[in-house]
Amino acid sequence: MENMSPESLFRKAQALGDDIREMESIDTLAAYHKAKFDINKVERKKTVYSLLMRYAALLAIPLLMTSLVLGYLYFDGAEEEVKYAEITAATGSVIRYELPDGSVVWLNAGTTLRYPTVFKKDNRSVELKGEAYFEIQADQERPFYVNTRNGLSVYVYGTKFNVNAYENDDYIETVLEKGKVNVITPNRETIVLTPGEQLLYDKQSQKSVKNKVDVYGKIAWKDGKLVFRNTPLEEIFKRLERHFNVDIQYNNRCEKEYRYRATFRDETLSQILDYLAKSAKMKWKIEESQQQADDTFTKKKIIVDLY
Structure with a gap:
């Protein structure tokens, strides 16, 4: 060991004594309790935060369900709230009319057509009393339905056809000029027509007969x-x-x-x-x-x- 002078040894001993006195002055038990309290405080914060997040999630679920239900009721109600319009051709007259989708219809004398002012997203449906000639805009996503009071329906996606459904006639007649039509009878039978064909449905016997016809003779009324x-x-x-x-x-x-x-x-x-x-x-x-x-x-x- 390197030789040290008495003064150096005294100073080093004095410094060591100061360090020992400083260490002895620290309350280790209090420091332990403070550290434990700080740790517990952090843990309690984490626990409270975790509980709050759980409660928030539990509260969010019913709120989300309520929002979904209210949204469904709102939009479903809006879907159900359909407004209708009616157009009638007076006896002795023929009128031409354009529907909301751009399709064109001619109404023969004494005919009434009822239709929604805005067609639904999945179909276009009208109600017919009398005789009408239709030129339907093509839409493969939304079939066009013509419904009669006797339960017979005609549906197409885009074509030209004539439906004669006067209430005082014994028959309901559908004649196809162009494209394809599907006729659904009241007994749920579906009959497909091709151009130049006529379907006669007997209201009394509830039977259908399909024939070839002169289409021009059946639709010339729209031209007067x-x-x-x-x-x-x-x-x-x-x-x-x-x-x-x-x-x-x-x-x-x-x-x-x-x-x-x-x-x-x-x-x-x-x-x-x-x-x-x-x-x-x-x-x-x-x-x-x-x-x-x-x-x-x-x-x-x-x-x-x-x-």
């Missing part, structure tokens, strides 16, 4: 024409009633069936009846409108007798 192709007198008179807004009383006294092939556009009712009378022993007369108690007038009545 009356086209008859091997058409019996009884059907001719029904169409004349709607076209001219009259009542026709047809008395077939000879019980013969006459069929006609003819096209009329600007002719008057009298001219048409005169033409029909040329090939059959038929007489007709007009009974003028009568004023009723409520100041309205009855329709003009035509009485036709076939001998």
Whole structure:
């Protein structure tokens, strides 16, 4: 060991004594308790934070469920709250109308079409009373449905077709001009039509018959024409009633069936009846409108007798 002077040894001993006295002055038990308290304080904070996070999660679940339920009810209610519009073609008139999706429909005399002002996201559905010709905008995601009061429906994705569903007729008729249509009968039978085909559904027997037809003769009414192709007198008179807004009383006294092939556009009712009378022993007369108690007038009545 290196030799040290007495003064150096004294100073070193004095410094060592100071260090020992400083160490002896520290309260180790208090320091231990303080360190333990600090550690416990940190642990308690962690525990409280963990509990708060659990409570927050537990509270968030019902809040989330409530939000989902309220959102579903809101949007579902908005979906159910559908507003409808109606358009009617007065007897003796033909009107052309554009639907919300851009599809075009022609309504024959005495026809009413009911439709939603905004079509649903998954389908386009209308209700028909009478006769209408449809030109439907193609949409493969949303089929277009034409529903009748008797439960027969026609659905397409985009095509041109005619539906005749007057309530006082014995048949519901669907005629396809272009594309493809699916006819669902009231007994849930689905029948597919191709261009040029007609489906006749008998309301009484609930049976369907599919035929080939002259499509132009069935849809010419939308252009203001009356086209008859091997058409019996009884059907001719029904169409004349709607076209001219009259009542026709047809008395077939000879019980013969006459069929006609003819096209009329600007002719008057009298001219048409005169033409029909040329090939059959038929007489007709007009009974003028009568004023009723409520100041309205009855329709003009035509009485036709076939001998």
